[in-house]
Amino acid sequence: xxxxxxxxxxxxxxxxxxxxxxxxxxxxxxxxxxxxxxxxxxxxxxxxxxxxxxxxxxxxxxxxxxxxxxxxxxxxxxxxxxxxxxxxxxxxxxxxxxxxxxxxxxxxxxxxxxxxxxxxxxxxxxxxxxxxxxxxxxxxxxxxxxxxxxxxxxxxxxxxxxxxxxxxxxxxxxxxxxxxxxxxxxxxxxxxxxxxxxxxxxxxxxxxxxxxxxxxxxxxxxxxxxxxxxxxxxxxxxxxxxxxxxxxxxxxxxxxxxxxxxxxxxxxxxxxxxxxxxxxxxxxxxxxxxxxxxxxxxxxxxxxxxx
Numbered sequence: 001x002x003x004x005x006x007x008x009x010x011x012x013x014x015x016x017x018x019x020x021x022x023x024x025x026x027x028x029x030x031x032x033x034x035x036x037x038x039x040x041x042x043x044x045x046x047x048x049x050x051x052x053x054x055x056x057x058x059x060x061x062x063x064x065x066x067x068x069x070x071x072x073x074x075x076x077x078x079x080x081x082x083x084x085x086x087x088x089x090x091x092x093x094x095x096x097x098x099x100x101x102x103x104x105x106x107x108x109x110x111x112x113x114x115x116x117x118x119x120x121x122x123x124x125x126x127x128x129x130x131x132x133x134x135x136x137x138x139x140x141x142x143x144x145x146x147x148x149x150x151x152x153x154x155x156x157x158x159x160x161x162x163x164x165x166x167x168x169x170x171x172x173x174x175x176x177x178x179x180x181x182x183x184x185x186x187x188x189x190x191x192x193x194x195x196x197x198x199x200x201x202x203x204x205x206x207x208x209x210x211x212x213x214x215x216x217x218x219x220x221x222x223x224x225x226x227x228x229x230x231x232x233x234x235x236x237x238x239x240x241x242x243x244x245x246x247x248x249x250x251x252x253x254x255x256x257x258x259x260x261x262x263x264x265x266x267x268x269x270x271x272x273x274x275x276x277x278x279x280x281x282x283x284x285x286x287x288x289x290x291x292x293x294x295x296x297x298x299x300x301x302x303x304x305x306x307x
C-alpha cells in the first residue's frame with residue numbers, strides 16, 4: 001500500500017510501451033493493478049521558458065513485495081522549460097523501469113504523469129521522427145532530442161510498460177512528487193543540454209564582421225558575451241567581443257569554448273574577466289575571474305566589487 005495513499009479513481013489515457021504493442025487505448029483506471037510497479041513522475045519549471053526546472057519520481061511497488069514507496073530521483077536544471085521537464089521525468093522513469101523489469105520481474109510497469117503535453121504528443125512522436133522531426137504541417141517540432149531519447153529507450157524496457165495520465169494533485173502521492181519536483185527546481189545542479197534559449201544579444205564591436213576562432217595562449221582578458229550555444233555533450237560555444245584595455249573599447253569578435261557549468265555563469269550582454277587555456281586550435285575559457293563594468297570611454301574596465 002502506498003505511504004502517500006493510492007486509490008486514483010479517474011479516467012486515464014494509456015499508451016502501451018510493450019515491444020509487441022504500440023497502440024493507443026482509452027482505459028479506465030478504476031482499480032489500480034496490485035501487481036504492477038507504478039512510478040509517479042512530475043516536471044516543473046519555475047519560470048517558463050528559460051527558468052530553473054526540476055523533476056522527481058516516486059515508485060509504488062507491487063503489494064506482494066511488501067516494500068515501502070521509494071523516491072527514485074530528484075534533479076534540478078538551470079535553464080529549461082516545463083515541457084522538457086515533463087519529458088525528462090518520463091525518461092528517467094523509463095530508465096528505472098528498465099532496471100526494475102530485470103531485478104523485480106514485474107509483469108507490468110505504469111508511469112503516471114499529469115502532463116497533457118506528454119500524453120497528447122506521445123503518440124505522434126514516432127511519426128515526427130519518420131518525417132524528419134516535422135509535424136503534419138511540415139513545421140519542426142520542439143524537444144526532438146528528448147522525444148528521440150524516449151523512443152530509443154522504450155523498446156529496452158523488457159516488460160509491459162505504459163504511460164497513464166491523471167489529473168494533477170488528485171492523490172497524496174501526486175502532491176508529494178509535485179512538491180519534490182518544485183523543490184529540485186529551486187536547487188539546480190544540472191544543465192539541460194537540449195534547451196535552446198534563442199536569445200542573441202547585440203555585439204559591441206563596430207562593423208558587421210563575423211566572429212573568428214580566438215587564439216588562446218593563457219591570456220586573462222575582458223570579454224562581452226553576446227551569444228552562446230551547445231557545442232556537443234560537454235561543451236558550449238561562446239561568442240564574445242574582446243575589450244582592448246589600451247584603447248578602452250571593444251575591438252574584435254571571437255568565439256571559443258567552455259564547459260556547460262562555466263557557460264551557465266556567462267550571461268549575454270555582461271562583461272567578464274576570464275582566463276583562457278593555452279591552445280590556439282581549441283580555445284577554452286577555463287575560468288571566470290570576475291565580472292566587470294565596461295565603459296567604452298574609460299581606458300580600463302572597473303571590477304564590480306569596486307563600483
